[in-house]
Amino acid sequence: MSEERTGAQIICEALVRQGVELIFGIPGGAIMPFYHALPEYPQLRHVLCRHEQGAGHAAEGYARATGRVGVCVATSGPGATNLVTPIADAWMDSTPLVAITGQVTSAALGKDAFQETDITGITVPITKHNYLVTKVEDLPRVFKEAFHIAATGRPGPVLIDITKDAQQARSVPDWDVSLQLPGYRPRYHGDREQIREAIELLKGATKPLLMVGNGLIWSGAHAELRELAERTGIPVITTLHGKGAFPEDHPLSLGMPGMHGWVHVNRAIQECDVLLSIGARFDDRVTGKVSSFAPHAEVIHVDIDPAELGKNVAAQVAIVGDARSVLAALLEEMPPRDCTEWLAHIRAMQQQHQGKQRYLKRPDTPALMPHDVYQGLNAAFHARGRCRVVTDVGQHQMWAAQLIDWISPRSHITSGGSGTMGFAVPAALGAALACPDQTIWVICGDGGFQMTSQELATIKQEGITNIRIAVINNGYLGMVRQWQELFENRRYSGTPLTGPDFAMLAQAYGFKGMVVTATGQVEDAIREAWDHEGVVLIDFRVEREANVFPIVPQGQSISDMLTGVSEPAHATPGAPPPGGRA
Template structure:
């Protein structure tokens, strides 16, 4: 197993040992100079750390758990990886094959449990099968649309002595991802774009997974078409690029959503039209002919009617679009239309955006620490530094991080849990990001709710002597996003959302971290500078105003054209 991982280029694993997986850990000792094992405090933390490693590098992340509760604790990160197309390998110990199906101690049918949330999974009972299974599993996890693969291995298979056969060739007749889009469809897409009055490009995680940022920039610039980036597409085109008009969707910008509702041709590359982007799907982009580029054919037409489907890798399709692009003189009309169209979008932006505008200033004037002030200082600090990653948990703080931080330094700078919306993601995921990028500063932004789910991985960070992680807790004493919905739609019935916690500064110090508490806006900058200049992990407890809401916001079952803009709407 160790040799198989090394042969596939694996260098780091995150895990927790136990009875059924002990033979693997016994073998690891001999490979400790080639395979770095990071002992996490909980298997969920190990899974999220492997996700962070994978999301920040594009390489496979590896997590390990023992049978029973060990592997069931990996279910949440496996589901998260499935929703966010993250290449993940989960290695699980299983009870001996002679007691399978007999309710042996710590036996759990993990292949059955994870069948709906993995690209593929295996139950291995023979040591002879391991070389092929590992090779195939990593191939499946990292090709096509990436995703999680699980290998469950019985303890007796791990205890058997064999001479492995490494001369194995993959045999996957039913698995042939299409990397090159249909050329006829590509030319039809170009024809629609060239004759449009109000063209728009929306890009998602597929651009980042395919390493297609440069091709995207070149294509958008040559065509002159405005670009929207989804939550997972942030960074695919720098936010200070003149063609980037921001994030659409439930908490996207008003001008971005209205542009979608007005456009006549919409080119979607590597975004799956999820409900947080579309709002009520039947009302999404009502005037547009939709071109959808995705490597997963199951996503095309699933949520939004498509005029031109293109199945392929985002980078290869963009290269083909560039190769078949009409001559510049033929694009003159498009450039003229696109210029007028962009001017119209910017007018809407001037009217509605102003990044601080969506918090009711009359309401916040007397606040000692509005959350927006934290993000303004953090954004300025990060963009001065350049080499950074932001990892967020899920909730209000996540949406503020997407809205209010300026991501001008390329892809993979924002790493967050999107499809599954997993609270507790940020601290362990930041561990994986920091291991993969030791020269970059890594800011984990958490709410006080999600932070209390997985903060035990602070001990892992100390044990591993990781110094480049800084944690910002946006502490408002609530499960904030749920409370916001209760305020706006449930007559302020705050059922199950007021939240207490320990003294986070003392908690940080107990783990050996530096802890800082900030309660006033005028102290934010100094605290962030102190954290950045500290050679070691730092936690800042930002005691923000308790009842500030995230705006804009699309209510449930509403069109993205029907947005709440402030508390007064």
């Protein structure tokens, strides 16, 4: 029989029982009882962030690096609303997150009390589920359910809003309480009959493709995927969030599809006759104009979330289930086959477009090109082995996805669905604490970096040393500028950006700061930063108007890519959009 405890103590104990080690948060009036109890539970390490958005992204970074549930805490009102962006981010990217917020007392609810915000109302569309807890007795069950919901099925964020009086009231917690979730029954095992249909399609196809996304990584199905690919010879496409699900140095790996995918990948999709998609949701950044996506393909769609099936792309075979379980069932009966001819055809297309894609035909400029930085980073990642890379959102993110070889699961952490600028620095903080024995590289733009750079103070306070930051500094909100250049007649409205001296800023936080302005300095700078004992920021001052190519203009077919190959060094205003078509 447990002793009587305060609600705040019950919350802490519930977290301990869930195996939580790290909590990212900021205290405030309505969550003070929880913070009062926290020191009694030394198993829970609290990381004081500088902004609740940072706390939320840090919890996401922790979750994405480890595969476990991330936890963040904030007070009511502005504390809670500052969590909205990371909660929405976790929702879009299916990241398991439990967000705990304090709330005004239950007597004051709905009366516009100081720092009262209806955070459960606000987060209904961006959480997998949320709770408003007003009774201390409900806490053990609610925490049990919240962690269960966040981590199972298709993972996602769950918010628990707890009134101050529920934190202060006393109760004897019942830890044996059962889950009361009769409406929540994720299906892990795919339908046998449909799996057989999928096998038949894969056997009969002449141009089959595998496309894998985030769901494959969350279900831990990498070995099964590799087995399927190697047994059948079917080439593998990895979406942005599928990076690392299949090693990109594997002969069957094709790379990324979609808006900034390689020409040969999009061409292969447009030509394929069977497309098996696992744990990917056909985002519009992948499909382009959806009506002309994979026009010859019979689609087999495997997803644990039934609401994803048929949402964007109609599937001939739609299988609800966990990627690993479905792949295992598929492997039981899938005979070996051969795709040599098809693969050779794709490789020939790749050869044809390679120069354009990889910027082998590099613009003849003395300036430091972003591509030079990525080449240096990629070489270092290969040489040094295991590390994690956290990218932000924009041009630098797409270059990273394109130009770095992603080998292992959970090595690539980024904000995909929501496209949240400011994600990288705090997410890296969470990943760094989760993986203290690995180096965490942040790659971000100068725009996104300035959105959450205050978390450098958190990194300093926590004594974190395993973060290295590469700022791809082009003095623009580069992706928007690129669209303005290509599609809006170079009207650079609201995109030129002045930053501080990033190296000096790093020094102000007690870190090493470096500036790189020439291609010849890249390799040495990365080596020096990696070998330094502590956090280092490198300000890579790159060519200001470099572009991400290929690009599919928004809303157009993925058959219609701009490769940028005829791009003049500096297009004249009023000139037609640069870039040859592939």
